Amino acid sequence: MHYYLGIDLGGTNTKAGIVDDQGKIYCKDSIKTFADRDQYEIVHDMGTLAKRVIDACGIPFNEITAIGVGAPGTSDNVTGELIFTGNLSFRHMPIRDEFHKMIDLPFYIGNDANVAALAESKAGAAQGSQSSVTITLGTGVGGGFVINNRIYSGFNQAGCEIGHTVVVAGGEPCTCGRRGCFEVYSSATALVRDTTRAAKAHPESILNQLILDNLGHVDGRTAFIAMRAGDPTASAVIEHYIEMLAESLANVINSCMPEVIAIGGGISHEGDALLLPVRDRALARAFLAENIAKPRIVLAKMGNDAGIVGAAMMAMNCMEDGLIG
């Protein structure tokens, strides 16, 4: 059996686990990232975490084949550099070289949304599919495109940033500098923004009362809760959210035509209340002739383990493809 060490570098936590070639996690551990530190300190701690997980796991070191890291931002898996991250301080970090000083294993790196999509393809909601796009509805909207069980990240390894495709030209401002991106209508952040606006515009609403009862706290669940309590203001917020998500998913179908679209991230915990209307609308408006097989739109399955498993599976793919790590 071959095992791989997967590391999920996040803005808050850094997680690591030992994963087999089927995507099963044998043991895992995590540390706080403390994102505002020097990039070399963060990488050093990642190495210490990796060694700790290997030691704790009990699997002989020579059965561990490679290390994979899923990181935010842009990395270069040829040179082994973490080129740029938004929330963290990484700038042209030679992370493969640094890891080689600590652990003598082939080392690979990819984008966190891309490896999460690979995890869904290898062991999750898109298992067995020819192609899939995994959309993560979190602080932002992450997107990863997998074809034939390989991440498709384009000629420069910088794709696919599906969350930054504009669906409302001139619309709400996005952190990427454009206006009207998928992300600014379908992220948890967008839903919080629209929930807050609607509550202010309708002080008499159940939604506003719910927020007051929670001392002003609003999150991605707030409008769903008020909707279930029968509040029309909240229903309108959710209706708009679902409508915009369906519009963007129809765009994903028409541009990428994946066999499976897996929806993950915090908002996906709403389950069928979100999934069913979004699926119906997205498939109804996608460009699909009558007798053509339709993409399956489903909830993602890998949850918080997507990063670890995906990073490990990415390392496995790189080894199979003979890439230098």
Add this chain to the structure above:
Amino acid sequence: MHYYLGIDLGGTNTKAGIVDDQGKIYCKDSIKTFADRDQYEIVHDMGTLAKRVIDACGIPFNEITAIGVGAPGTSDNVTGELIFTGNLSFRHMPIRDEFHKMIDLPFYIGNDANVAALAESKAGAAQGSQSSVTITLGTGVGGGFVINNRIYSGFNQAGCEIGHTVVVAGGEPCTCGRRGCFEVYSSATALVRDTTRAAKAHPESILNQLILDNLGHVDGRTAFIAMRAGDPTASAVIEHYIEMLAESLANVINSCMPEVIAIGGGISHEGDALLLPVRDRALARAFLAENIAKPRIVLAKMGNDAGIVGAAMMAMNCMEDGLIG
């Protein structure tokens, strides 16, 4: 040397040519399609045209390896069916079987925009690229996505309909049933619509005078001509056209991250007046970290031969991949 017969089935003309494995055309011919006829009659004439081109070419029949057809709409290259076309009457036409009755050669079929993109990848503006998207600015907006010299058309062979990704939710109505698609802002049809509207709103403009001088005729060149004559009304029309095209091309980059975007179709004949501002704006707003290689946005090169060459190259790929034809 291997030769392939490429057929470009269009709403007005049907073209056929003998093409070598480098994408060079040796001879070609065409007939009127007469689109409102029975689908079997059209296919019979396609076969007659194919035989005529083979006879006229002088290349021995046993050096012609396969036939490829690029057709509008949706086809199934596994079953050999032309499933559905919008402008033509095809509905579940067993076109491979019909061709086999006429010509004893392996037969393959694909979407016309997809094979045109393959032609650019094999022998045109995207030659040598790892991946490319070819966008055709014509009556509609056609899109084809090529990865590693193979058409990417998704798990159901029905992708990629990039022209039907929404960029203005709730915007202008599109023939696909949605509103605000790439196509309804960037096709020649869209430019004619906006040119006509602007001329009506500004009867004093050079643009309006130009249209009156042409007995009311408007086409994709009209606003460009009036702009070059210094007309601010026409300049505003072109500015809007370029802005929307740049927005959609930035979406293509963020969703598909191709190494090359090739722009073809009637409007692309405007050359640098179109290409340069669109390229600058699309690259400036795409999600690309500073030191990341950027896609090349260029004019397509294959012109009216794209369909014949692409259909032939598709047939070549299918033979290489061992697909049953």
